[in-house]
Amino acid sequence: MALRKEKEKALKLRKKGMSYSQIKDKLGISKSTLSYWLADYPLSEERIRELRDFNPRRIERCRNTKARKKEDRLRGVYKRVKSEIGKLSKREIMLSGLFLYWGEGFKTNYTTTGIANTDPAMIRFYLLWLKSIDAPLNKIVVKIQIYSDMDKEEAISFWKNELKLPNSCFGQIYIKKSKLSGLSYKNGFGRGTCNVMIYQRDLKEAVNASLLYLQKEVSKI
Numbered sequence: 001m002a003l004r005k006e007k008e009k010a011l012k013l014r015k016k017g018m019s020y021s022q023i024k025d026k027l028g029i030s031k032s033t034l035s036y037w038l039a040d041y042p043l044s045e046e047r048i049r050e051l052r053d054f055n056p057r058r059i060e061r062c063r064n065t066k067a068r069k070k071e072d073r074l075r076g077v078y079k080r081v082k083s084e085i086g087k088l089s090k091r092e093i094m095l096s097g098l099f100l101y102w103g104e105g106f107k108t109n110y111t112t113t114g115i116a117n118t119d120p121a122m123i124r125f126y127l128l129w130l131k132s133i134d135a136p137l138n139k140i141v142v143k144i145q146i147y148s149d150m151d152k153e154e155a156i157s158f159w160k161n162e163l164k165l166p167n168s169c170f171g172q173i174y175i176k177k178s179k180l181s182g183l184s185y186k187n188g189f190g191r192g193t194c195n196v197m198i199y200q201r202d203l204k205e206a207v208n209a210s211l212l213y214l215q216k217e218v219s220k221i
Helices: 002-015 020-027 031-037 045-053 056-085 090-103 120-132 150-164 201-220
Strands: 112-117 140-147 172-175 193-199
Touching: 002 020, 002 031, 020 031, 090 112, 090 120, 090 201, 112 120, 112 201, 120 150, 120 193, 140 150, 150 193
Parallel strands: 140 172
Antiparallel strands: 112 193, 140 193
């Protein structure tokens, strides 16, 4: 009687389109027994394709294969552009920094040359650019902005470690009243925003003049 009930359960599951493996997992009945009981209830070709396409192991293998192909492709792209770009000269760093400043730099204050960003790599490049234009690095001031629910000491420690600047460069930290947890878009804000500035009129005027020249040259292209 118990065996008949198990067979009836297996038949109901088969009629729902379940594979031997799925029925085996659900009822604990061997595949050999199921193949005997359900020999007259084959799945349609369409259902077999569906089960194959939605097989978790197959999906995982497919996902891993795609991930490996993507990694290989990106490595190839990186290798190609690395060869095309090559090592940056001081002049190329200077020009790249000017275009960065054109897009991201402080422009309203006529004595402050500065930039604000959450990306440590961009800030490090900005510092490299300042060095390339012989800016007075001893006048650098760093100010960190964080949200009220962020760890103040952790943010300061993070930026000090990333920028490798003397402690004397770091000014007072600014804490916003709003919270990071309240933002719908948080990517990049986890360590706060870093502001790097130099207060010097001569430097700002030289940067502004350089940007004006670039604007005129670009307009000719």
